[in-house]
Amino acid sequence: MNVLPILLELQGIHENLRTIQRDLTAFPPDMATLDAELKAITKRQESASKELADARAKDESLDGELKLAERLQEHAKIAVKQSTHKVQYTAAIRELDDRERQKAAVARPLKEIRSRISALEKETAELEARHLQVRAQFDELHQIFLSEHENQVAARDLQQLRRSELEASLxxxxxxxxxxxxxxxxxxxxxxxxxxxxxxxxxxxxxxxxxxxxxxxxxxxxxxxxxxxxxxxx
Ligand SMILES: [Zn+2]
Known part of the structure; x- marks a missing residue:
C-alpha cells in the first residue's frame, strides 16, 4: 500500500489543527486574565495540598511523641508521690522536671504545626471557592468566544474526524x-x-x-x- 498520500494529508491536518488551536486559545484580555488566574490557583492548590499532607504526617508523628512524653511524665509524678526518702525524692523531682521539659519540647512544635494545618485548610477552602467562581466566569465567556469562532470549531471537528479516518488506515x-x-x-x-x-x-x-x-x-x-x-x- 502506498502510504504517502495518507501521510501527506495527515501532516496537512496536523498543521491545520495547530493553526485552529492557536485561534481558539488566542483569548481576549478579560478571558486571558481569568485563564491566567485559573492556572495560578490550580498551581497553588497543588502545592497547598502537598504542604497539608506533609503537615498532617508531621502532626501524627509529633502527636505520638507527645503521648509518650505524657506517659513518662505520669510515671515520674507517681515516683515523686511514692518516694519516702529525701534522696529518693530529690532524684524523683529532678526526673519529673526532665520529663516536663521533654513534653514541652514536643508540645511547642505540635502547636505550631496544628495552627499551620488550620491555616492551610482555610486557604484550601478559599482557593476551592475562588476556583469555582473564576471557572464559572471563564466558562461563560468561553461559550461566547466559541460561538464567535464557530467556523474554527466546525473546521476543527471535521479535521479531527478526517484525522481519525486516516489514522485508522495506517x-x-x-x-x-x-x-x-x-x-x-x-x-x-x-x-x-x-x-x-x-x-x-x-x-x-x-x-x-x-x-x-x-x-x-x-x-x-x-x-x-x-x-x-x-x-x-x-
Ligand atoms: Zn533528513
Whole structure:
C-alpha cells in the first residue's frame, strides 16, 4: 500500500489543527486574565495540598511523641508521690522536671504545626471557592468566544474526524512513528527530496538510497528519520 498520500494529508491536518488551536486559545484580555488566574490557583492548590499532607504526617508523628512524653511524665509524678526518702525524692523531682521539659519540647512544635494545618485548610477552602467562581466566569465567556469562532470549531471537528479516518488506515507502528516525528520535527515528518538532499535536514542522500526510494515510494532519511519522497516533476 502506498502510504504517502495518507501521510501527506495527515501532516496537512496536523498543521491545520495547530493553526485552529492557536485561534481558539488566542483569548481576549478579560478571558486571558481569568485563564491566567485559573492556572495560578490550580498551581497553588497543588502545592497547598502537598504542604497539608506533609503537615498532617508531621502532626501524627509529633502527636505520638507527645503521648509518650505524657506517659513518662505520669510515671515520674507517681515516683515523686511514692518516694519516702529525701534522696529518693530529690532524684524523683529532678526526673519529673526532665520529663516536663521533654513534653514541652514536643508540645511547642505540635502547636505550631496544628495552627499551620488550620491555616492551610482555610486557604484550601478559599482557593476551592475562588476556583469555582473564576471557572464559572471563564466558562461563560468561553461559550461566547466559541460561538464567535464557530467556523474554527466546525473546521476543527471535521479535521479531527478526517484525522481519525486516516489514522485508522495506517499500521499502528507506522502511525506511532509518524506521530513521534510530527512532535520531534516541528510538524515536518514527511519531506520531499530536494536536489538529492533530504528536504528536512539537508543531508545529501546516498545513491543506493535514492534508487531504493524510487522503487519504494518512501524511505526514512538516514539522519533525521523523516519520511522522504520524490516530489512529482513540476
Ligand atoms: Zn533528513
Amino acid at each position: 499500521e499502528p507502528a507506522a502511525l506511532s512513528r509518524f506521530n513521534k516525528l510530527i512532535l520531534q520535527r516541528q510538524g515536518r515528518a514527511v519531506v520531499p527530496v530536494d536536489n538529492g538532499n533530504c528536504g528536512g535536514c539537508r543531508t545529501k542522500l546516498r545513491i543506493p538510497l535514492l534508487a531504493q526510494l524510487r522503487e519504494q515510494g518512501t524511505i526514512p532519511c538516514e539522519f533525521c528519520q523523516r519520511v522522504l519522497f520524490i516530489p512529482p516533476k513540476q
